[in-house]
Amino acid sequence: MYTLAVRRDFIARHALIGGDWGSENFPNSHHYVLELQLSGDSLDQHGYLVDILEVEKQLDDSVAHYKEQMLNDLPEFAGLNPSIEHFSRILCIALNEKIPAPNLTKIKVVLWENEIAWVSYKINR
Secondary structure, eight states, X not given: OEEEEEEEEEEEEEOOOSSOOGGGGSOEXXXXXXXXXXXXXXXXXXXXXXXXXXXXXXXXXXXXXXTTOBGGGSGGGTTSOOOHHHHHHHHHHHHHHHOOOTTOOEEEXXXXXXXXXXXXXXXXX
């Protein structure tokens, strides 16, 4: 199986809700690192798993949507605690819909919130 990964980093803000998490209950920012991993068993007619330029464009567009934003204020987080778990799922689903490559069998987002904590979300296609 082939896997292609592309990374981007950005800063976004959130305030956790629904529990007592100290300073995380107040608006704060995180320097997120987003790694998108795309996997598949076969290559296209050019010998590529996927067009990396298209992947980079979709990743850049997604990052631009969240960069410097307050996650709590975005419609995709309505009614949700803006946890890193929810964020990784939201990103993965959105990127899965935007990357048309019929030979992909798995898409995975690994989202780092800081240098010691990350979460991943995976979709089998």
